[in-house]
Amino acid sequence: MTTTTSTSAQNFTTRADTFAAILDGVGDRWDAPTPCDDWTVRDIVVHAIETEREFLERQELDTGTAPDTTDPAAAWRRHAAAVAEVLGRDGVAEREYDGYFGRTTIAATMADFYGWDLVVHGSDIARATGQPWEVSEEEADVLHAAADGWGDALYSEGVCAEAVDVPDDASASDRLLARLGRDPRWAPAA
Structure with missing residues (x-):
């Protein structure tokens, strides 16, 4: 894995961990409204999991069985661990493909698009549940x-x-x- 690719993979993992910490502070407020019109806290977690899984599946990368989102925080942790495992597979993180914004890698997309989404939606969840952000x-x-x-x-x-x-x-x-x-x-x- 190149330095840039390993940095991208680590950036995703760091953002996923920060998102998990915010989810740990939700308590029983999974149905709280968020700054995203018509989305609850639970909806945002499901969105994050589903969109990341869909991207990886389009790249023909298997993340295993979708997690049960009955417990969104636990589902996120299972999902994030599965994504980290996929990114750690030989050659996956640095695999190039033609993305919406041009040629890129799997790790860069996970860090710079999906990881970016986690930061923004982390703020939505934190604000919806009274957490600092x-x-x-x-x-x-x-x-x-x-x-x-x-x-x-x-x-x-x-x-x-x-x-x-x-x-x-x-x-x-x-x-x-x-x-x-x-x-x-x-x-x-x-």
Whole structure:
């Protein structure tokens, strides 16, 4: 595995672990509404699992039996372990293919697209369940750079809503959320 590929695989694993830690703080609030219109916390976890599995299956990579999402946190951990195992198979992480945004690797897609999705949806879940959430300036820069690479596709149907205005002195986390069409002031209804 090349250094860039192993870094990409590790970036996905790190983001998957952070997502798992947020899920550990959900408690019994799996049906709580989120900043994603009409999606509950449970819906987001199911979405993350299903979209990652679908991508890997399109690449003819088997992640085993789909996890039972009755316990979303446990299902996520089983899924993330299966993805890590797939990425660790000889030659898989560095395997190239023609993606939506050009030639890339399996590991880069898992880190830069699906891992990116985990960061954003991690914020949705944290905010829906009253947990703190923030990214560093460095992580925000990395996520903005990935979004830059998607151009207008970032605001395609089902990806992100149009950007939201925030004050110039907004935090890195708030600027990132606003760029992705999420109101940083969103909170669950009382």
